[in-house]
Amino acid sequence: MHVSSDDFRFGMRHLAAAVNIVSSLQDGEPRGLLATAVCSVSAEPPLLLVCINRSASLYEAITGSGRFCVNALRANQHALARNFLNVESKCRFDGLGWTSLSTGAPAIDGALINFDCEVEQAVTAGTHMIFVGQVVATRCEGETDPLLYFRSGYAGLGGLPEDGVPMGAA
Ligand SMILES: Cc1cc2nc3c(=O)[nH]c(=O)nc-3n(C[C@H](O)[C@H](O)[C@H](O)COP(=O)(O)O)c2cc1C
Numbered sequence: 001m002h003v004s005s006d007d008f009r010f011g012m013r014h015l016a017a018a019v020n021i022v023s024s025l026q027d028g029e030p031r032g033l034l035a036t037a038v039c040s041v042s043a044e045p046p047l048l049l050v051c052i053n054r055s056a057s058l059y060e061a062i063t064g065s066g067r068f069c070v071n072a073l074r075a076n077q078h079a080l081a082r083n084f085l086n087v088e089s090k091c092r093f094d095g096l097g098w099t100s101l102s103t104g105a106p107a108i109d110g111a112l113i114n115f116d117c118e119v120e121q122a123v124t125a126g127t128h129m130i131f132v133g134q135v136v137a138t139r140c141e142g143e144t145d146p147l148l149y150f151r152s153g154y155a156g157l158g159g160l161p162e163d164g165v166p167m168g169a170a
Contacts, residue, residue, distance in 0.1 A: 016150040019081050021071040022050050023098070023106040026061035030093040030106040033058045034084040036149050037128070038070055046135040048115060051128045057089040062131055066119045067103035070133075071111040075145040075156040102137035112146055114139040 023032035037051035050070060052059050062068045073081055084092050097109035107114035117133025124130075148155045 013151050016148050016155070019073045019077075019147040019149050019154065021073065021080075021084055021108055021111070022052065022058060022062075022068055023071060023108065024058060024061040024068045025065050025104055025106070026057075029090070030096075030098060031058050031061045031089060032071075032084060032092055032106065032108075033089075034081055038072075041132060047120060047132055048117065048135060049130055049132045051125070051130050053128050054124075055127070059129060062119065063122070063129075065105070067105045068117050068119070068131065068133060069101070069103070069105035069107050070113075070115040070117065071106075071108040072113045072115075073147040074110070074112045075147050077111075077147055078154045081147060081154065099139075101139060107137075107139055110141065112140070112144060 017036035018038065020035050020038050021032045022035045022038070023030060025031065033052075033056055035050060035052070039049050041047035041049050048070065050068065052062060080096070093106065098106035099109055101107045101114060101116040103116050103118055105116055107116055115133075115135050116137040117135050119131050120134045121132040122129055123132070145157045148157070
């Protein structure tokens with residue numbers, strides 16, 4: 001059975017995912033894109049992976065600097081997410097506060113969580129590059145709900161009790 005790229009995209013729209021800005025530095029300037037392809041790899045050592053399209057502007061920034069930061073967004077940051085999709089790469093950080101944690105990659109202020117990473121490994125997969133990053137610093141400025149992507153739109157954890165449903169609960 002042949003699965004077309006449209007079939008694949010349709011399927012992926014049903015895979016709810018956290019919305020993140022993956023950021024890096026290019027010639028000292030902050031760059032970033034909206035990404036849902038972010039995944040935990042290992043706790044010891046602390047590794048995560050991001051999949052970045054090799055035609056995206058951020059690809060050169062990560063390859064050149066060897067560092068990136070994963071900024072998971074809060075539920076109320078959908079305007080920021082939309083801005084990263086609609087605005088050209090060079091202007092996405094205009095008016096946006098960010099901090100250097102350890103590597104210098106931009107940690108967006110007010111994000112749900114920042115994972116500051118050094119590139120440990122890079123593996124080509126189709127149109128994308130899988131960057132495995134060693135997490136060298138984290139910052140969490142307070143617990144709130146995440147911004148999620150589901151069926152072509154932004155979503156929150158609405159409908160669940162404040163603290164979520166424990167895994168394994170009946
Ligand atoms: C919901 C959603 C998730 C996305 N996830 C990724 C991703 O994980 N990796 C990626 O390279 N692009 C992803 N993209 C695409 C980029 O955000 C966008 O196409 C990219 O910024 C365009 O390239 P540019 O930065 O060169 O303008 C996603 C787009 C959307 C709408």
